[in-house]
Every structure is written in C-alpha cells, then in structure tokens.
Amino acid sequence: MLKMMTFFQGLPGQQSLLGTLDPGLSEAESEASMSEASSEDLIPPLEAGVTPDGEQEGTSKKKKSKGLANMLSVFIKGKKKKDQPRSSETEVKSKARPELEGPPPTVEELKAALERGRLEAARPVLALERELEAAAAAGGTSDEELVRLQSKVEALYVLLRDQVLGVLRRPLDAAPERLRQALAVVAEQELEDRRAAAGTRAAALVDTLWRGGVEEVAAERLGARPAGVPAGLSEAESRFLHMGRTMKADLEAVVERLKPLFPAEFNVVHTYAQSYHQLFAAHLDTLAQFELCERDTYLLLLWVQNLYPNDILNSPKLAQELQGIRLGSLLPPKQIKLLEATFLSNEVANVKLLMNRALELESQRWAQDVAPQRLNGYCHCELAIDIIQIISQGQTKAENITSDMGMQIKQLLLVELASMLRSYQHIFDEFLEKSKLLKNYRANIIANINNCLSFRTSMEQQWQIPQDSPSHLMDPLKELKAHGFDTLLQSLFLDLKLLFKKFTQTRWAAPVETLEEIIATVGSRLPEFSELQNCFREELMEAVHLHLVKEYIIRLCKRRLVLKTAEQQQQLAKHIEANAEAIQSFCTQNGSTATWLHPALPTLAEIIRLQDPSAIKIEVATYATWYPDFSKGHVNAILAIKGNLSNSDVKSIRNILDINTGVQEASRSLFSLIKVV
Structure with missing residues (x-):
C-alpha cells in the first residue's frame, strides 16, 4: 500500500521512500504543500488520450505508464524490481471509493483533526489513498503530479502514524476509548495491507515498533528516580522499592486495562512482563558487579529470592496471568550462590560480634557491683534476652530470603551460640572466684542462674533443641547453674558439717x-x-x-x-x-x-x-x-x-x-x- 513505508517505517532518522524517488521534494515541503491542496486535488482528472478502461494511446504514453506503474509498485511493495509486474494492480482497480457520509473532508481538515489526535480521521485518509491508487492505476496523470499528491497523503499518514504509535507506546496513559481507536486503526491498516499482499511484513513492523515502545516506557518508568527516600532506607533500597512497586502496579494495570482491549496476538501481558523483567534484572546485575556492602548483599538476595518472585510475580492479581511466562530469576544461579555464601559469612560474623559484646557488657555490670533487676520478685538478667534477640534476628533475615537459607544459618548460629555459652560459663566462674566480697555478689549469682531458664526455654521452644541435646549446647548452662548452686550453698553446708559431726561425737x-x-x-x-x-x-x-x-x-x-x-x-x-x-x-x-x-x-x-x-x-x-x-x-x-x-x-x-x-x-x-x- 502507498502508506506502508511511512506508517510503519517512517521513524525519525530513517530515510523515507519518497526521498529516494524524488530527492528534490522533502517531507517538510510535502507537508507545506498540503495547505495548498484540497481533497479534490487528490482525485486526478482523466487526461486526453486515456481510454475508459485506462489504456493510453501512443508509444510514449505506454512508456510513461510503465514508469508510473513501476514507481507505484516499489512504493506499495517496497522491494519490487523494476520490470516485475504488479500483482495487485487488477485488485486495486477493482476497489471502489468508499462511500462517505456528507462532503469528504479536505486535506487541511484531516491534517487539523490528526494534529488534535482525532484518530477517527484514519478512515478518510484511507479513502484518499484508495482514490490515489485508482487514479494511478487508471493512468492519465503525470508522474510528477502523482508524486505530489502522494506526498500529501503520505504526510497525513505520518501524522496518523505518530498519533497511533504515541498511544500504543504509552497505552497505560491513554483513555480506554482512545486506545480502542488506535487498535482499530492498526487492525484496519493490517487488513488493508493483507489486501495488498503486505500484511505479514506490516504486522511484523508494527509489532516491532510497539514492542520497542513498551521497552522505552518500561525503561523510563523503572529508571525514574523515586520522589523521596523513605526514612531509614538506603538509596539502593529506595530504588528497588520504587522499581518493585512500579512493576507490580504497571503489570496489574496491563492485566486489568490493556489485556481486554489488545488483540490476543499482541501477547500484551507477556510483552510488558518480559520488558520490565529484563530491565529489573539489568539493574540488579549492574549493582551485583560492584563490591557490595553487607546491607546491599542482603537486599539483592531478598529481592531476587523472595520479594520479586513472591510479592510481585505471584501476587494475587498477577500469579494466574504470569503462570505460563517463564521469566526466570533476576540473577544467574552461580551469582546467587556467591551472594548467599557472602551473606551467611557476614551474618554469622555479625551475630558472633554482637553476642560477645552483649556478654562483655553484662560481665562488666557484675564486676562493677551493679545490682540485678528484679522482675516479678526474681533476680533478672537481660543477657539471655539479648542473645536470643541477636540470634533470632540473624535467622529471621535468612528466612526472609528463603526457608533453606534459614535452615543453613540456624546450624551455623547454634555453633556460635555454643561457643558463646562456653565463654559465658568461664567468665561466670571467674566472677564466682574473684568477686566474693561484692555487695551484690549473691544477687548476681541468682540472676545468672535464672538466666539459664531463658536460654533453655528458647532452645527447646524456638530452636526445637531438647534438653538431652549435644553437650556443646546444654553443658555450659548445666555447669554454670551447678557452680552457682555450689557457691550459694557453700556457707550453709559449712554450718551443717559442724552439726552432722554431733552424730559421731x-x-x-x-x-x-x-x-x-x-x-x-x-x-x-x-x-x-x-x-x-x-x-x-x-x-x-x-x-x-x-x-x-x-x-x-x-x-x-x-x-x-x-x-x-x-x-x-x-x-x-x-x-x-x-x-x-x-x-x-x-x-x-x-x-x-x-x-x-x-x-x-x-x-x-x-x-x-x-x-x-x-x-x-x-x-x-x-x-x-x-x-x-x-x-x-x-x-x-x-x-x-x-x-x-x-x-x-x-x-x-x-x-x-x-x-x-x-x-x-x-x-x-x-x-x-x-x-x-
């Protein structure tokens, strides 16, 4: 069709077919000339020597007609060789001018309507093109005149193309009715292209242009800087949160608003999901190339292994729609394994450091003769609560990534817990030996014995470790308690020893x-x-x-x-x-x-x-x-x-x-x- 090369190929930066045929006539000149012509100008009169059936008299006329036919063939098909016959000429001749209600709009009116985004002007533009085809097929119009008239129609198609592609590139921003109009134009043009035996190529071109538009929108939407960084979040956390929320909201809008309107062959949900996924993955891959801090390593794993697959892809509104789309992981498995190993190493080291610090602070309170707290009438020590919280936070972070990560870190953290408990027992033994004269000596002993209950309860309930568990876990607590009892009872047993001697005395x-x-x-x-x-x-x-x-x-x-x-x-x-x-x-x-x-x-x-x-x-x-x-x-x-x-x-x-x-x-x-x- 006449319009095909401009409607589907005339993107900025590409040379139009008209520029090849007539280098002396620019697109700007073509558009400028539109203001000087009316719709009647596009219906060329029959010249002298043209028979009713379209044949011309004289050798020179036949030569001219052949040149015009070749030009139109190249314009319609885009790849016809010079001497190749026009397969659609007969079909073009048979097409009658579509019936229009009322007087046909002028070129100026169509141009103004298209500039205002009135997509209903597409049908009159198509009618003008058909008339131009019929005139070209009938002969009697000079090549120069046909090119001039063709440039005007093509200029209208440039406007129509821009309006349609503008809507299709940003369908989420368009009103539903306007989107329906744009899709109707595409469907009608595709039907016309099939009539002209160019449908397959045209469909491929529009699909490429539309997909390119989807990628542009996805890049713009995901790449936009967040309006503000929420308190407590790093820039990377804020950006990932923005991308995740944007992707989820946009895909939900595609499912709710675009899928019912787009033809099935567009695979609109699949196309948007693929574009957003690829861009999201590219952002994460870029970040993963740098030497990450501990927080960003955890952030990457959290998004890749949990938030992205669960909160976005498997969210209630998207799970069913994306079920058959294999988007894959945001990062390659090898890279994920490296990040997981780094996370485990970092987290275990942090937990160990925090536990040792908590133990050091607690032992300093004993040495400084600080009285323990009283809770419900019992001497109370915060150490067990601090240690339990430290370990629980580490395990929770790992479980937030995957349950398997939670199981892996649990075993590692229990090893560190056993080491800390052994240190706790040794430090407590030193306190028992060296601090006997302190005022709160006995109260702190009682507080630490009570502390064993919190540890034991957490092991049994939270970490499902029975009392008959391996000695490296329970033995330090048993020894701490036994040594505490011995110290508390020491003076009593000395008094009793004297009394028991009376039996034999x-x-x-x-x-x-x-x-x-x-x-x-x-x-x-x-x-x-x-x-x-x-x-x-x-x-x-x-x-x-x-x-x-x-x-x-x-x-x-x-x-x-x-x-x-x-x-x-x-x-x-x-x-x-x-x-x-x-x-x-x-x-x-x-x-x-x-x-x-x-x-x-x-x-x-x-x-x-x-x-x-x-x-x-x-x-x-x-x-x-x-x-x-x-x-x-x-x-x-x-x-x-x-x-x-x-x-x-x-x-x-x-x-x-x-x-x-x-x-x-x-x-x-x-x-x-x-x-x-």
Whole structure:
C-alpha cells in the first residue's frame, strides 16, 4: 500500500521512500504543500488520450505508464524490481471509493483533526489513498503530479502514524476509548495491507515498533528516580522499592486495562512482563558487579529470592496471568550462590560480634557491683534476652530470603551460640572466684542462674533443641547453674558439717535432737534463695536434700559405732528411720522432687536391723539395683556397725555385689560422693 513505508517505517532518522524517488521534494515541503491542496486535488482528472478502461494511446504514453506503474509498485511493495509486474494492480482497480457520509473532508481538515489526535480521521485518509491508487492505476496523470499528491497523503499518514504509535507506546496513559481507536486503526491498516499482499511484513513492523515502545516506557518508568527516600532506607533500597512497586502496579494495570482491549496476538501481558523483567534484572546485575556492602548483599538476595518472585510475580492479581511466562530469576544461579555464601559469612560474623559484646557488657555490670533487676520478685538478667534477640534476628533475615537459607544459618548460629555459652560459663566462674566480697555478689549469682531458664526455654521452644541435646549446647548452662548452686550453698553446708559431726561425737546418743537442729538451720536459710525461679528453687532444694542424705550416710560409715546386740542395732535402725522420715518430709514440703533419695536411709536401717545373713544379702543386692555406685567399701562400713557378724558372713554379704545383675552406671551420684576408708 502507498502508506506502508511511512506508517510503519517512517521513524525519525530513517530515510523515507519518497526521498529516494524524488530527492528534490522533502517531507517538510510535502507537508507545506498540503495547505495548498484540497481533497479534490487528490482525485486526478482523466487526461486526453486515456481510454475508459485506462489504456493510453501512443508509444510514449505506454512508456510513461510503465514508469508510473513501476514507481507505484516499489512504493506499495517496497522491494519490487523494476520490470516485475504488479500483482495487485487488477485488485486495486477493482476497489471502489468508499462511500462517505456528507462532503469528504479536505486535506487541511484531516491534517487539523490528526494534529488534535482525532484518530477517527484514519478512515478518510484511507479513502484518499484508495482514490490515489485508482487514479494511478487508471493512468492519465503525470508522474510528477502523482508524486505530489502522494506526498500529501503520505504526510497525513505520518501524522496518523505518530498519533497511533504515541498511544500504543504509552497505552497505560491513554483513555480506554482512545486506545480502542488506535487498535482499530492498526487492525484496519493490517487488513488493508493483507489486501495488498503486505500484511505479514506490516504486522511484523508494527509489532516491532510497539514492542520497542513498551521497552522505552518500561525503561523510563523503572529508571525514574523515586520522589523521596523513605526514612531509614538506603538509596539502593529506595530504588528497588520504587522499581518493585512500579512493576507490580504497571503489570496489574496491563492485566486489568490493556489485556481486554489488545488483540490476543499482541501477547500484551507477556510483552510488558518480559520488558520490565529484563530491565529489573539489568539493574540488579549492574549493582551485583560492584563490591557490595553487607546491607546491599542482603537486599539483592531478598529481592531476587523472595520479594520479586513472591510479592510481585505471584501476587494475587498477577500469579494466574504470569503462570505460563517463564521469566526466570533476576540473577544467574552461580551469582546467587556467591551472594548467599557472602551473606551467611557476614551474618554469622555479625551475630558472633554482637553476642560477645552483649556478654562483655553484662560481665562488666557484675564486676562493677551493679545490682540485678528484679522482675516479678526474681533476680533478672537481660543477657539471655539479648542473645536470643541477636540470634533470632540473624535467622529471621535468612528466612526472609528463603526457608533453606534459614535452615543453613540456624546450624551455623547454634555453633556460635555454643561457643558463646562456653565463654559465658568461664567468665561466670571467674566472677564466682574473684568477686566474693561484692555487695551484690549473691544477687548476681541468682540472676545468672535464672538466666539459664531463658536460654533453655528458647532452645527447646524456638530452636526445637531438647534438653538431652549435644553437650556443646546444654553443658555450659548445666555447669554454670551447678557452680552457682555450689557457691550459694557453700556457707550453709559449712554450718551443717559442724552439726552432722554431733552424730559421731555423741555416739548417736541423741540423733533426733541433732537432726532437728540441722533441719532448723536449713529452714532459717531458705529465704536467701527466694529470688530464684521456682524451678531452680526446687533444684536447689534437691541439692540440699542430697546433701542431708549424703552427710547422714557419711556419719554412719565412720566406723566409730559398733553395736554387738540385736536390740542395739534395732534401736539405731529405729532412729535412722525416724530421721529419714524427717528429712524426706522437710525437703518435700520445701520443693524437693528427689524421690530417688527416699529409700537410701530406710534401707540402710533395714540392713542394720536384720540378723539373718541371707536376708541381709537380699537387702544389699536390692539396694545395689537402686544405687549402682554402692560399693563393697560402703557395705563394709555399714556392716561394721553390726558387731555380731562374723568375718565370713561379712565377706559373703559383700561378695553379693560381684554378681552381675545387669545394672548400669548410676544416672545420679550418691555413694560416689561418699569416700570410705
């Protein structure tokens, strides 16, 4: 068609076909000449010598007609060779001028309408072109006149092209009705081009021009500087936020507004998505080439692995539309792996640094004799809360990228946590050793014991680490707590040692009164531990319970009491049972749950009471199943009280422990804490 080369190819910077045919006539001159012509000028009159069927007389006329036909063929097809016959000439001749309502608009009117963006002027322009084609096919008009008239029509097509492409390049900025008009013009021109056997080439050209416009708009929209940088965001964060929001909003607008209007062959959603994706990826790739700070490394990964695929591509309004479009990742997998390794290294180093700093600040407070906080009546230490928050933030950052990154960093952070806890235990031990004279010494010990509960709870609940987890995690806390208990109970146990000595000093003359004094002493000191958490008060009371039973057995094993008659032995057994009941009752009432200690003293009383060696053997064997650390030395010490047993009986009873009963090592220590000679 006459218009094809200008409507689809006449972009700025390209030479028009008219410039090739008639170098003496510029486009500016063509447009200027439009003001001197009317629509009637575009309907050339039949010259003399033209027959009704369009044939001319004379050799010179035929030559002229052939030259005109070749010119029009090149203009219509764009690649016809000079002597190639016009395949569409017959079809062009058969086309009648479209019927127009009212008088046809003048060239000036069409030009003014197109300049105002009136796309409905496209149909009259098409009608003018058809008339010019018919005139050219009929002959009788000079080549110069045809070129002059053609330039006017082409100038109109330049205006029409600019208006249509302007709308198609920025369809999101156009009103829906105007966009429909532009698409209708394209559809009508494509139909005409098919009639002229140029449809395939024309469709490819308009598709290229439109896609180029989409890329330009995408580059302009994504490349625009954000209006303002939100507080707390770096320039890179602000730019990515701007690009992400822009892309999401624009693609949603394409889905809602453009997809219903554009023909399916435009693949409008796919085209916009590809253009925006490629530009977004280019921005990220450019940033990734530089040496990134820690924050920007995290930012890149966050956008590439999470925000872009999840919040944009899989957002509710876009997920279904983009399902079949394989946009891929914003960065190559190899580059992502490098960024992930860098992020993990940076984050683990930061967590380690922050944890060590928190531990240092806390230990400084102890050394400066700063009293711990009180929270709900308990001594409170902030260290566990600080450490938990530091680790949680590191893990959350990794999980924000991907769940797999969260799992990777969890293992790394737990290693660093174990190292920090070991350092915590060592620093606490130094405090216990060197700061005994400080005013808040005991209060800070209690606060740190309570601190173990926060660590333990977080490990079990937040990080799903059971109490029987590997020793590198739980052992430092267990040792810290045990050392704290030992220090808190040290002065009490020294006082009790003197009281327990009364058993042997008085040869067990008044065991009930001695034990009452012991229990009273313990009871008077228990308020010192009231600021311990309940669970730790119970554990501390179990330690007291164990100490009372242990010290009692130590007194029995001193070999300073020998009872030769059964009556004496039964009397002592009775005292031991009464003392055992008193210890058990007192400790249980004050929170001890050490039920495993209940048989310790009553069974020893039974061994002392029994007179039959066989019965004693059974009792000793049973006792060894409860307390696997009950040794032959302990048996000898207890049996030494029974002055009426022969050496052979003692040996026989003692050897019962040589029988393998399948008993495992003691899970709790009792007799291993008692040394016998």
